[in-house]
Amino acid sequence: MAQIPSLDHAPINLVALREQAQKELIQVLSSVRGKKVLILDPKLSGPLALIAQPTLLKENGVENLYHLSADPVPSECKNVLYLVRPRIALMKLISSQITQDNIQKLQKSHTLVFCPRRTIVCEKVLEEEGILNNVTILEYPLHFIPFDEDVLSLELDTAFKETKVDGDLSAIWYLARAITLLQSQFGVIPNIKGKGKAAVQVADILTRMQREQNPDTTAAAVTPEIDTMILIDRQVDLVTPMCWQLTYEGLIDEFLTLSNGAVELDPSIMGITQPGVKKAKVPLNSSDKLYRELRDLNFGVVGQVLRNKATSMKQDYNEVTGGGPQHQSVSELKDFVKKLNALPELTRHTNIAQHLSTYTTKSKFLTRLSIEQTLVEGQSYDISFEYVEEMIHRQEPLTSVLRLLVLLSLTSGGLQKKHFDYLRREFLHAYGFEHLFTLSNLEKAGLLRKQEAKNSWQNIKRGLKLVVEDQDDANPTDVSYVFSGYAPLSIRLVQQALKGGWKAVDDLLKLLPGQSFDKKQGVTPDHGVPSREGSVREGSVTSDSAPAVDGRRAVVLVVFIGGVTFAEISALRFLGAQEGMKYDFVVATTKLINGTTLLKSMVEEG
Amino acid sequence: LFLRESWNSGQSITVRQGSALQGPRVKLIEQAAELYSQTKDNSFEAKAAEEHAKLLKVQQDLEAATGQPIFVDSSISDTIRTCITLGNNRAAQRIRTDFKVPDKRFYWLKIFALATIKNWEALEKF
Numbered sequence: 001m002a003q004i005p006s007l008d009h010a011p012i013n014l015v016a017l018r019e020q021a022q023k024e025l026i027q028v029l030s031s032v033r034g035k036k037v038l039i040l041d042p043k044l045s046g047p048l049a050l051i052a053q054p055t056l057l058k059e060n061g062v063e064n065l066y067h068l069s070a071d072p073v074p075s076e077c078k079n080v081l082y083l084v085r086p087r088i089a090l091m092k093l094i095s096s097q098i099t100q101d102n103i104q105k106l107q108k109s110h111t112l113v114f115c116p117r118r119t120i121v122c123e124k125v126l127e128e129e130g131i132l133n134n135v136t137i138l139e140y141p142l143h144f145i146p147f148d149e150d151v152l153s154l155e156l157d158t159a160f161k162e163t164k165v166d167g168d169l170s171a172i173w174y175l176a177r178a179i180t181l182l183q184s185q186f187g188v189i190p191n192i193k194g195k196g197k198a199a200v201q202v203a204d205i206l207t208r209m210q211r212e213q214n215p216d217t218t219a220a221a222v223t224p225e226i227d228t229m230i231l232i233d234r235q236v237d238l239v240t241p242m243c244w245q246l247t248y249e250g251l252i253d254e255f256l257t258l259s260n261g262a263v264e265l266d267p268s269i270m271g272i273t274q275p276g277v278k279k280a281k282v283p284l285n286s287s288d289k290l291y292r293e294l295r296d297l298n299f300g301v302v303g304q305v306l307r308n309k310a311t312s313m314k315q316d317y318n319e320v321t322g323g324g325p326q327h328q329s330v331s332e333l334k335d336f337v338k339k340l341n342a343l344p345e346l347t348r349h350t351n352i353a354q355h356l357s358t359y360t361t362k363s364k365f366l367t368r369l370s371i372e373q374t375l376v377e378g379q380s381y382d383i384s385f386e387y388v389e390e391m392i393h394r395q396e397p398l399t400s401v402l403r404l405l406v407l408l409s410l411t412s413g414g415l416q417k418k419h420f421d422y423l424r425r426e427f428l429h430a431y432g433f434e435h436l437f438t439l440s441n442l443e444k445a446g447l448l449r450k451q452e453a454k455n456s457w458q459n460i461k462r463g464l465k466l467v468v469e470d471q472d473d474a475n476p477t478d479v480s481y482v483f484s485g486y487a488p489l490s491i492r493l494v495q496q497a498l499k500g501g502w503k504a505v506d507d508l509l510k511l512l513p514g515q516s517f518d519k520k521q522g523v524t525p526d527h528g529v530p531s532r533e534g535s536v537r538e539g540s541v542t543s544d545s546a547p548a549v550d551g552r553r554a555v556v557l558v559v560f561i562g563g564v565t566f567a568e569i570s571a572l573r574f575l576g577a578q579e580g581m582k583y584d585f586v587v588a589t590t591k592l593i594n595g596t597t598l599l600k601s602m603v604e605e606g
Numbered sequence: 607l608f609l610r611e612s613w614n615s616g617q618s619i620t621v622r623q624g625s626a627l628q629g630p631r632v633k634l635i636e637q638a639a640e641l642y643s644q645t646k647d648n649s650f651e652a653k654a655a656e657e658h659a660k661l662l663k664v665q666q667d668l669e670a671a672t673g674q675p676i677f678v679d680s681s682i683s684d685t686i687r688t689c690i691t692l693g694n695n696r697a698a699q700r701i702r703t704d705f706k707v708p709d710k711r712f713y714w715l716k717i718f719a720l721a722t723i724k725n726w727e728a729l730e731k732f
Binding site: 395425426431432440 | 650655657658679681682707708711714
């Protein structure tokens, strides 16, 4: 089980948020009396591990825990509790299990808990399967899951695809709901800025939800703890997730898959060679002090930092052993022992970093990286085209090919017409015709297209200074260090929103998909003006919001609709740590992603 | 037009989930190709569906000839690879011309396939 991150240093009280989630989980569990077996949607078990310790389940009568699968439930327990996302495929599985139980005349009681809420479609399926009357249906309103002191996620892994391809807006609704709940806890957020279609959609639903709330009990009574919210539709910046993340945390995610704040490591990586040792789950969050220091650094400097740590520890050791006991004061010894406690962390990260460097030193990785970088710079269409062509011919992993293909399309304003048909055909020939649907998904989401209008990438790149030359990755002065020279478009938008406002770059914003807006909501109770929930004024507001007067830094909630990468989070942390920065950043998203996982959701399984 | 498009994709989805019965499946795909070709914007899809149907037929023939159920539902590239691995160069060449496989791709496939069966001699000659 993943270790739950400590949230003590969070800029807003996330512990309360987590406790709320725990409380509601207990409520759900105790709604079924006595001992029970819990059958969990595999997609939910990771997020739940970040909410509650396994002991909490036991304390509330859960005897056994299984993942929902096609196999029958291997338990005699009379009370069966399902906790699932409202997905149709899962309804079918559950139905067949319950029908099986009924046929065998096992007197079981079944409870079905939807997370975050029941849907009509799912109930319809249950009805068709003829079991709707045999189950008790409950809801577990789990919304934002705190992943770390400054990261919240809904963990809806297909949110981007659903909104952009299927036209299913439930993720938008869930997000708005989660933000509304956040506001009821931390106050109405006075400033809202947004860019992109989904941002507009979320803001609209937010307004509506506020209007529907009873004014006396609303968030209006709470002094706002969050000063500004910036909503960014992932569609506005698809380039960033397609690039290899070059921070320590980002690379761990790219190569080893960081899921739910933990990474599964092969024992061989950790230097254990005896056979039979299972994969170990290593939690990675800011409770690990060394990781906190390393995670946001460019990977190029991580090795050096680790080396320095090790050397200084060795020195301390030599001093302690060489000096003889008479020269050591007890407090010095105590300091040393304290440092020794950090040793397992040091070993762990040295091992991980070493393992990562076996990837990053490969020529294949370096070639790919340089292709990506020239693409972002908007150069060498032809070379990149040939590279992608060869990848398809060699049948390299599907998502890896798509990532570069998409990047090529995004940065060149689409593929040239002859190439568009040619590459699509080659792609289908190499990977199978069922991927016709994958291609059409990519087109619907704006990830792949034919060159039509003028390529605007050059203007965007220049206007927002996305490519920064001569950046010293060891002593960065700009967020572009997270991609060794490319500053994420999304982060530049955040910077611009806080400094000077979006009005100043209106021309550039128009080149990006979707509308942008800047509005204020509510009025702080301090002013004694009756609150006006819902009456949101559009535009015309000075965008440079004043920092909090009491010397505390204002909290900015950056919401990425459709997913955020670790490198972008690192970039925001970097901004927050800058001298003279008036803001603390908290990131909220529908899902922590990277280019590969984002594209995987687009791939249609044959 | 909108309606037809959505119907197209619906149709295609049934094709995708297609039964193991190969006969009706080919027919369904051909139908989809027909539908795609009725709209102007879907010529690429129409072509792809056409080729898909053709590929399935070729694969069925190959399975019948070799007695091994390893062809259906693999891609064109995979099929060529499998043919070369089995030493059936003639079939590989035929697919190459039938589906207008560019030389570059064909040579990569050939190299990979020959390397898989460790046929270094042929690789040398090639």
